[in-house]
Amino acid sequence: MSAVNREPVLDGWGFAGESFPPPAALWAWLQERLEGPCEPLPRWRPHRFRPPAGRRLPKLPGEVSTEALDRLRHARGRGLTDLVRLRTGTVPALPDAVLRPADVAELSSILAICSQAQVGVVPWGGGTSVTGGVNITAGPQKMISLDLARFRGLLELDDASGLATFGAGTPGPEVERPLAARGLTLGHYPQSWELSTVGGWVATRASGQESLGYGGIESLVAGVDLVAPRGGWSLAPQPASAAGPDLRQLVLGSEGRLGVIHRATLRVSARPQAAEVRAALLPSWSAGIEAVRTLVRARSGLHLLRLSDELETGVGLRVGLAGRRLAAALLRRWLLVRGAGAPGCLLLYGAAGRPRRVRGALAAAASVLRDHRALRLGAGPGRRWLADRFRHPYLRDALLDRGVAVDTLETAAPWSRLEDLTAAVRTALTATAAAWSERCPVLAHVSHPYPDGGSLYFTFFFRCPLDPEQAVERWAELKRAATRALLAAGGTLSHHHGVGAWHAPWLEDEIGRSGRTVLERAAAALDPDGILSPAALLDPTDRLEE
C-alpha cells in the first residue's frame, strides 16, 4: 500500500512494475461482445523522448525543472485519451517548466510573477485527473505545472476535535500512515488513493469508496488554505457556521481556479476496530436499487453499498467463479430454483467500527435484504474486491495492450431517476458505437448512496482504433453522447470525477448562467489575469479531442 520509493510510470496509470491484466474470463467475455479482432495499441518509448525546449519564462524562485521527462510527466492526467496519447507519443503540449515550491512564500511569489507575465499555472497533485483537469493545452500562452509535492505530510493534529491538517501534496497512503499511528483514520479511499493527494481531492470534490460511512471530501474538510495571485486565503476549521455562505464549499470543486490549495484541515475518526464487506445477489437492477435505497434511508450504519447491474454482475461472477466449479454449479442451481435466467445484481455491503456495531449493522442490513429477496453470498466477493480495488485502473493499460479501450464515467441523481438514467446512458453509448457498426458493452453500478439518491458509475468498452487520433475521436463521440444523455435524464455532470477541461462545455447546463457568472467573477477577483488552470472548469471550449 505504500507509495514511497515507487516510481510512477510515464505512459500509463500508476507505478512501475504494477499491472492488472484482464482475467481470462473477462477477456473471453469481451471477445464475445466486441465484434471483430482487436489489435494491440503499441507503446512508444517515452524515455527516448526529445521534446521541443520549453519557452523562455520570467525568473521564478525555487527549483525550476525543464527536464524533458519531468515536463512529459506533468503534461497530462490519466483519462483514457491521456493514456492513448502518452503511450503513442501524441501529446500535443508540455508545460514549459515544472515548479516545486518549497513553502507558501515561494508559492506566492511564483503566482505573482506568473500573473504579471501572463504565464498559465496548472496545480499538480497526483496527476490522476480523468477529466483533463491538469492537462497542458497547446497555444501561445506559456504554461507551468506547479507540483505541490513539497507541501506534504501531517502538519497539525487537534486530537480532541479530530482535526488533522495536511499539506496539499500528501498522497493517500501518507495521510493514513501518521493517522493510523495515532489510532485515527480519514477513511477517504478513492480508486486513485495510492497516487492522488489531499489538494486534488479538495479541488475536485472527490469521494472515497466508503463515503457512505465517512462522507465525501466535501464533508471531511473543516478548513482550507490557499494562495491566489491576489494573495493568501485561509478559512479556519469550524464544525459549522452561519457566518454567511460556506466558502469552503466554494473552494471544494474550484479545480485550481480560485487559488492553489496548499493545506487542508480534515475531520478524522477513530480507526475502526473491525471492518467487513459482505455480498448478496438481488433479483434485478430495479429490486437492487430499491434495496439500497431502503438501506440508506433507514440510516443503517453501513460504510459501503455497491450494487452492480446484471451485466456487471454477470462479468464479475464469471471472473470470480472461473475455476470454481462447485460454486458455479450451486449458483446455477439457485437461479434455476428461483426461476431466474440471469444471475441478478451483486450487492457489496460493508460496515466498519467497533465489532459490536459492525455485527449490528450487517445483521440489520441482512434482514432488510431478506425482505428484498436477496441471496447472501458471504464475504468472498467483498474480500476479492477490497484486495483489488486500487489495481482496477491498471486494467485500462492492459486492455489497450490488447486493443480494447475501456473508460468509465459517472453521475448521480435522486432515487426516482436512477433507473431511467442508467438506461439513457447505456443507450447513448451503444447507439453511438452502432453508428460505426461497432459494439460498446456498458457495465453499471450504484455506489456512494445518499438518503435522497445515489451515484451511477459506468464502465464501457470499445475496440480501440490503431490510429490514436481516431481512437480519441471515437471516445469523444461516446463521451459527448453519454454526457448529453445523462444531463437530459436529470443526472449531475459528475459525482466525483470533477469538471476539468472535458466536462466544462456542459457546466452551464447544470449550474445555469447565474452559477457560471458567479464562478467567473469569483475567479476574476482572486486571479485577475486568469492564469490559474485556464482550461479547467470555466472554459467552455470542447477539448475532448485534444
Place this chain on the structure above:
Amino acid sequence: MSAVNREPVLDGWGFAGESFPPPAALWAWLQERLEGPCEPLPRWRPHRFRPPAGRRLPKLPGEVSTEALDRLRHARGRGLTDLVRLRTGTVPALPDAVLRPADVAELSSILAICSQAQVGVVPWGGGTSVTGGVNITAGPQKMISLDLARFRGLLELDDASGLATFGAGTPGPEVERPLAARGLTLGHYPQSWELSTVGGWVATRASGQESLGYGGIESLVAGVDLVAPRGGWSLAPQPASAAGPDLRQLVLGSEGRLGVIHRATLRVSARPQAAEVRAALLPSWSAGIEAVRTLVRARSGLHLLRLSDELETGVGLRVGLAGRRLAAALLRRWLLVRGAGAPGCLLLYGAAGRPRRVRGALAAAASVLRDHRALRLGAGPGRRWLADRFRHPYLRDALLDRGVAVDTLETAAPWSRLEDLTAAVRTALTATAAAWSERCPVLAHVSHPYPDGGSLYFTFFFRCPLDPEQAVERWAELKRAATRALLAAGGTLSHHHGVGAWHAPWLEDEIGRSGRTVLERAAAALDPDGILSPAALLDPTDRLEE
C-alpha cells in the same frame, strides 16, 4: 402549534395572546443578581401609529401595501433592540411599501423595476431575524419589504427520493403538517419555528434543535430556486455532485444578497415512531463537554444533545424544582454525598426513530454517561423543555415589562476551544457591564454538537435603562465586546443566527479579504445595482445602535 389564524404582535415577539412570564424562581434569581431595582420599560400604542407617508415608488406589479401598520410590521426583525424600539415607538425607518408578489413572474418584474429605479428590496419571511437582517435602514434610498407569504406550501414531493419542495414563505408548522400526513418529517425545529420560514432558514443557514439527528438546513437543502435582478437561478436537487463548487452552499447564508429565494427542495425523512428526551447531571462544565464530545464522536445515534453550564443549570433546577420539595431535597442529598457544592451541569439527550433504535441509542448514551460520572434525572426536565421550547423567546418581552433586558448570542468552535471560548465571552460581557457599575449574569449551553466541535449559546441579562437610546447603546457595547472576544477565542461569528446587519462589520475577520471580495463580486454579478438587502452581510457599517 398551528400558526394559522394567529395574529402576530406588532411590538414584540410572536403571536397575540401568547406570553411566557418569568417563573417566580427565575425572577427571584434575577433580582439577586442584578444590582438595584428594575423599572418596567413602558409599551406605547402601535395601533395609534401615524407614520410619515411612504415615498413615491415606481409603478410596481401586484399588491402594493402602504398601510401604516403593515409597513411597521415589516420594519424590523425581532432582536432585543428591535423589541425595545418597537415597544417604545423609536423605529427610525419604515419600508415605503410592502409587496407580496403572487408568483415568479411578478417577483421578477418587481426586482427588474426596483433595480432600474435603485429601490432597495428586503426579502421578508417570518421576520424573526435577531441580527438586523430584515431591518429597514434610514437613508435616502427608497426601500420596500418583499413579503414572500404567497410563495407558500408543499409544491412537489418526490417520495422515493425523500425530496419535498416548498415555497420559501412557508412557516415551520405548514412544513410539518403536509409532511406528517404522509408519514414524513423535515425535523428542522429552530426556536423561531412557529414563525420563521423555509426561505429564511435557507438565507441564514438556520439550525434546528435536533440538528444532531436531522442536520442543519445546510444539509437539508438539496435544491433551491431564486430570482435576482439579473434573472432566475435554479439549482436542481442532487444528492451530491462534483460539477464544480457547491453553489447551493453559496446561496445558503446569502441573506438576500444573491437573489430572493422563492422555493427550496428539502430532504425529508420518515416521521419517527418514537422520540424521547432524557436528562442527566454531569459533575462540571468541563466533564459535561467531554461527555458530549465523546457521545458525538462515537456517532451515538442521538438526535439532541444540550448541555447547560453550572449557572444555567442552577437557574433551571431552581425553576424546575420550585414547589417540588422532595425532589429538591433528594438532589441536595446527592450533591452532598458526591461532595459537590454546585449542582453540576444539566444535559438533555434525546433520540428519535423506531422504538428499538431509540431505546438502543439512549441505552448506549446512558452507558457513556455513567463513565462520565453522570446522575441520570429521567424524562421530566426534557419534557418540560420540549413543552416550552417555542415559548422561550416570549420571555424577552415579559422581562422588558419588568425592566430587565435579556438577549442571546451564539457561536461555534472546535472542541479544543470550547472551554476558553465560554470563559472569554462571559468575561467580556461581565467586564463591560462592570464598567457601568452594573451586573450582567451570563448563562451558557452547548447545543448542535458535531464530531469536531459544538455551538455555544449564551443568554445574558442586564437592567434595561428607561431611555430606549441608552438601552440600545448598552446592548451594543455588550454585543461588540462579546463579538470581539468570541472571534479572538477562535469562535465563528455565528452558528445559526446569521450575519445580518449587526454582525456584518466583523465578517471579514472570519472569511478574510478574499472571502469578502468573492461574495461582493458574486452579489454584484446577480444584482449589479446592489438593491437586495443592502445593509445585510456585506455592508461593514456598524448598525448596532440603529
